[in-house]
Amino acid sequence: MAGSEPGADAARETYSLQASGSGDPALPQSRQDVAAVENGAGDDRPRPSRLFRVKSAGESNRRGIHPLQMLKIIWTSSSTISQAVNVLWPFVPAALALYYTQTGPHTLRFSLAYIAMVPCANLVGFAGAELARKMPHMLGVLAETTIGSIVEIVLFLVLLLATDNANKYYIIRAAILGSILATMLLCLGLCFFASGLRRETSTFDSALSEVGTGLLLMAGLGLAIPTIFSNGISIEDFGITQADLDDRTRQLSRVISVLLLIAYIVFVWFQMRTHHGIYDAIFEHDEKRDLDKHKDKAKAKLTLTECIVSLVASVALVTLIALALVNEIEPVVLESGISDPFMGLILVPLVEKAAEHLTALDEAWDNQINFALSHCIGSTIQTAMLNAPLVVIVAWGRGLPLDLSFEIFEIAILILAIITVGNYLRDQKSDYLEGFLCVITYIAIAVAAFYFPTSPEAHSRVEGGEHAERSLFM
Template sequence: MASNILPGHGNGHRDESTPLLPQISSHIAHEGESGRSGFHPRHFLAVLWRSSCTASKWVNVLWPLVPIAIILQFFPGLHLWKFATAYIAVIPTANLLGFAGQEFARKLPKVAGILIETTFGSIIEIILFIVLLSKHEVNAPESNGDEGNLIPIIQAAILGSILTNLLLCLGLCFFVGGLKQASQKFHAIVSEVGTGLLLVAAFGLLIPSAFYSALKAEVVPDFPGFRILHEKFTEGKLQDDVLRISQATSIALIIAFFFYIWYQASSQHSIFDEVIEMDEHRDADREADMEKPKFTMTEAIIAILIALAFVTALLIFLVEKIEHVVESGVPDQFLGLILLPFVEKAAEHLTAIDEAYGE
C-alpha cells in the first residue's frame, strides 16, 4: 500500500499528456489550477459536494445536522440530543476542512503542500484538546470525571487518537486495499520517519509521567510547620516541577515539529520527492483527477474559514455536554478512548480508506 495514511498529493510534476487548464496565476502549482479566479457560489457548492472522494462526498448528506445542532443549543435540556447532533455534525464540517485544506495545499509547491495538508489533518485534534483544556476545572475532584475534571477524558482521547491512526485506520486500509489488489506496496522511508516522530512524541508523553512516578514516594505531608528536609518536597512542589517539565517537553516537541517542516520544505532532496513521483506514475486516476473542478485560491480560503468556524463551535457544544453524557452512564474512558477519536478523524480516515481501495 503506497502510504495511504499520508495524503495522496503530487504537485509540480506533470505529464505531457496531462490535460491543461487555463493558467490563471503563475504562483499556483499546475495540479491545483482551477482555471478560474475569485469566488463563484455555484461552482463553490458544486466542488464542495464533489469533495475529495466518493466516500467523502456522501458524508456531505450530514450537513443538515449542522444547523440543527446549533439551533438545539437555544433550547433548555435535551442534553443527549445536543451531544449526539453536535457529535455527528462534526463529521461533515471536518470533511470540508480536510478537503479545503487539500485544495489549498495543491496550489502550493509539492512538499510544502503535503506538509500543510498533513497539518490540516491534525487541526481538529488541536481544537478539541484546546476546548477540553479550557473547559477543565483545575480544582475539580480527581476521581469524578462528571464534575469538571476532564483530564481522564483528555488522556484517554490522546491514547485513542494514536490507536485509531495506528490500528483502526491502517488496518482498514490494508483490508480494503487487499480486496482489489493481490499485493500492496508501502514506502519504507516514510514509515521510518513517521515511526521516529511517533517515538519522539511517545517519549514526550512518558517523561512527565515517569518523573512524577519516580519521585512520588519521596513526597512528605504538606502540613504548616512540618519540617521538610532539603531532599524531600511536598505534593505541591512535585506538581509544580511536573508542570514545568511538561511545558519544557511540549516546547521541545513543537520545535522538533517546525524543524521537521523546515527541513522537508527547504531540502532539495526531500523524502517525499521520490514518494510523490512513484505515486504519480502508479495513479491510474491522475488524469481524471486533474480534470475535476477545483476551488480557486479564494474559495479554498473561504471554505477553510467556514469549516474552522463550524468545527470550533460544534466542538465547544460537544465538550459542554460531556458532563451530562457521563452522568447518563457513559464511562468517561470510553468517551475519550473511542467516541472522541473516532469523530475527530472520521473524514480523514474515509479518504485514506477510499484511496486504499482505489489504488
C-alpha cells in the same frame, strides 16, 4: 519518465536496485539520486525556487469566487465516501439549534453535535486537499495534514478554555493519546485493508516508514517521561508533598512540550528543505500510479479564493459545533455511565480525525499508499509533537495546571501500539491481513477503555460516588 534523458533513466535504475526491499521502481534513496533525476529533461517536478507555483493538477481555470459552482464542487467532494458524508449536513443546524436553545436531553444534544462534527471536519479536509493541489507535493502534504489537525486543535482549546468540566484535563490527555491511537491503528489499518482488497501487496518507501517510525518512538518516549516520573516517585520515600510532586511533573511536562515542538520544527525543515527532493519524487511516483487520476483531472476544482472561503467557513462551524460538543461531555458522562477514558480515548478522537481518515482511505484504495501513509503517520506525529505540546503551552500561558501525566494503562497501550505498527512498517509492504490486525487491536483497546473506570475525582461528582453499570451487550 517521459521525455527524460538516458542519464536520468540510468539514475532511476540505479536507485531502484538500491531500494531496500520495496520492489517499487522510481523511488529515490538518497539526495544524490534525486539530484541525478532532477537534471533530466522533461522533469516538471517543482523546483525549490518555485515553491509556491500553482500545480496544473490544482488549476481550476477560474478566478475569484462563484458561490453556486463552489457549493457544487464541495458537494461532489473528493471521493465517493467523502461525498456520502455530505448527507449529514442537516445535522449541523439541528445540533446548533438544540444546543443554543438548551432544549432536549443532554444525550440527544451530544449525539447531534457529534454527528454534525463529521461533515464540518470533512469540509475542512476537502478545502485543505483542494489547497494542497495547488502546491508542490511535500508542501501540499504538510499543509493538508496541518489543516486536517485544525479540528483537533479547536476541540482541545475549546475543552481547555471554554468549559468548566472538572475532569477536562483528564479528557484532554486521554484525547491526545486516543487521537494518536485512532490514526496509527484504526486509520492506518483501514488503509492497509482497503489497499489489500484491490492488490495482493502494496509497497511504500523506506523514507516514509523509517523516519516516521523513529519519530513515533521518540514522541512516545517524550510523552511517557512525565508519566514515568510522576508514578516513579514515592511521596513517603522522598519526603515531598503531593502538591510538590504535581508541580515538578507540570514543570517537566512544559519542558518536554518545548522539546517536542523543537523536534517537530527540525522534522519539518528536514522534509521541506534538506530532503524535500526525495519526498517530492515519492509522491510524484504515487500520482503516476493513481488508479483514478483521469477522473481527478477532469473534476472541477476550487479556486484559491474559494479554498480560503471554505476553510474560514468550515473552521467557524467546527468551533461552534465543538462548543456544543464539549459542553455536553460532562452531563453525558454523568447521565449515561460512559467513562471519561472511553470518552477521551475513543469517542472524541474518532470525530476529530474524520477528515484525515476519509482522505487517507481514499488514497489507499486508489493505490497511492505513500500518500495514505504520509497522512496517517504525519497526522500522528503532528498530534504528538505539535498539537499536544501546543495545548500544554497554551495552558501554561493561561496559568492552568495541565500536564502530560497520563494513566499507566494509556501510556503502556501507546508504547505497545507504536512498537506494533513499527513492526508492520519494517518490511515496507502491507496487505489486508496487517490492516485487519491493526483494526482488531484498536477495537480491543476501545473495549478496554469502555470498561476502564472514571478517575476518583470524577466519581465524586456523581451522587453516591458511582456510575451506572455499563455493558457492551445491554
